[in-house]
Each structure stands twice: as structure tokens, then as C-alpha cells.
Amino acid sequence: MITRTGRMVWVTLITNQKIILIAREILSSFTQKFEIIFNQELKDLYTILKGNVSIFRQSSRLKDLKHLINNEFYLQYTSPYKTGSLKGKKLTSISKKIYQIAKSLSHKKKSFLLLKDLLSKTNSSTDFNNVDSSNIIYELVQNNALIPVPSDLSKKKLLIH
Incomplete structure (x- = not known):
């Protein structure tokens, strides 16, 4: 979990994975852009809107x-991935097929794979x-x-190759 504070909002990212280094920068960027895009709504949130956050759920704003x-x-x-073991995992035949594509991609590169490459393939x-x-x-x-x-392990591996 990481939290970033903007001028008007606090944003917290909760994940079940280890936070990668760039996540802090991305969260800061998100916070800044959120405040720019929703500037008027944030200014009016506790006055005109009386704390009603449903403004963010309206179709155009959503x-x-x-x-x-x-x-x-x-x-x-955008983070690199490696293939794990399938032992004890109940996957569908379609999931297993995509897993095999992932293994093939990582084997070809003798390294890690990117999910965007897996999706494309x-x-x-x-x-x-x-x-x-x-x-x-x-x-x-x-x-x-x-x-x-x-990220430190993937950089090390990429520098070796």
C-alpha cells in the first residue's frame, strides 16, 4: 500500500503484490492529473455538492x-513477468494454452516477458x-x-544479456 497526497486529495494504491519502484511516481502523476481533470468538482465537493461523491460516477465523468x-x-x-509453476493450480484448457504461449515467449527471449507481448501473441x-x-x-x-x-532483478538480468 502506498499513499500520495495532492493539494486537494489523498490517493492510496492497495495491491496484493510488492510495490514496484515506479509505482510511487505513477501514483503521484495520477494524483496530479486527477486534481487537474476534476478541479472544479473537488473545489465544489464540500460546498455546492455537500460531500456527494456520486459526481464521479456520472457517465461523462466516469x-x-x-x-x-x-x-x-x-x-x-508494463512490468516484466516470469512463468511460475502450475502445480496444484486448477486452470481451464484456455488458460493453460495462454500459459504455454507465455512459456514460449519467455523461453525465446531467455528472459522475462511483458504482458503486452503475451496479449499480442x-x-x-x-x-x-x-x-x-x-x-x-x-x-x-x-x-x-x-x-x-x-524491477532490480529484471534490470540486472537485462544488463547481463
């Missing part, structure tokens, strides 16, 4: 918020759509079949 979150929080998407070599592929990759991450690599 779209802005989701866009900001997607742009800022692709931490797992999955979409080009299977008939899964982007949403299904993303959901299955997320499931693999949640089941520790794909494990995030600490």
Missing part, C-alpha cells in the same frame, strides 16, 4: 476517470478476443502462474 486510471495504472502491464495466434485474452492473463497473474519480477 468515462474520464476510467480513462485516467487505465492510462496511469498499467503497472502490471495470444491475439495473433488464437481466436480469442482481446477482452477474453486479457481476462485469462489476469487470472494467470492472480493464480501466480505469471509472477511479476522485481
